Amino acid sequence: MILRVLACRLRAQFLRFRGARVGSKTSVGARLVTRNPAGITIGMRVEIEHDVYLKLVTTAARVTIGEYAFLGRGCEVDASLAVSIGARTLIAPNVFISDHAHARSADDRGLQQGDVAAPVVIGEDVWIGTGAVVLHGVTIGDGAVVGAGAVVTRDVAPRTVVGGVPARVISER
Secondary structure: OHHHHHHHHHHHHHHHHOOOEEOOOOEEOOOOEEEOHHHEEEOOOOEEOOOOEEEEOOOOOEEEEOOOOEEOOOOEEEEOOEEEEOOOOEEOOOOEEEOEEEOOOOOOOHHHOOEEEOOEEEOOOOEEOOOOEEOOOOEEOOOOEEOOOOEEOOOEOOOEEEEOOOOEEEEEO
C-alpha cells in the first residue's frame, strides 16, 4: 500500500517536472497520458486513477482541476480552449469531456471540416457518472449530478440531477 502511494506521488512529481502545476499530495495513477502538460493545473489532494488521458490539443489550451477532485480510470479530457473541473468533483470511470467538435457544413468534406470550440466549466461538488459525455460550451453548476451514460449538450443548473441522451432534468437535490 505504501509503495503504491509513493509511486502515485512520484508520477505527480514527474508531471510537475514536465511543466504542469501540481498541488501537494496529489496522486497520479499509472499510464497517465498528457499532451502539452504546461497547460495543466491540478490542485492539492487530487486523485487521478490509471489510464487517464489529459489531451491539450494546442499549447494555448488549459485544463484546471480543483483540489480534492477525483478522475476515474479511463477518463479523457480533450481541450482545445479550456476545461475547468471544480473542487471536490467526482468523475467516474470512462467519462469523456471535450471543449470542441467538428463544425457542420454542407460544403465540408472529410478532414477539411472546421471545428467549433467553447470552454467547459464543471462546478464544485459535482458528480459525473460512469461513461457520461460532456460536450463543448457546457457549464455544469455546483452540486449537480450527471447520470451514468448521459450525454450533456446543454448547461446544467446547480444542484440538478440530469440523465439520458441528450441529458434532461430528472430531479433537484
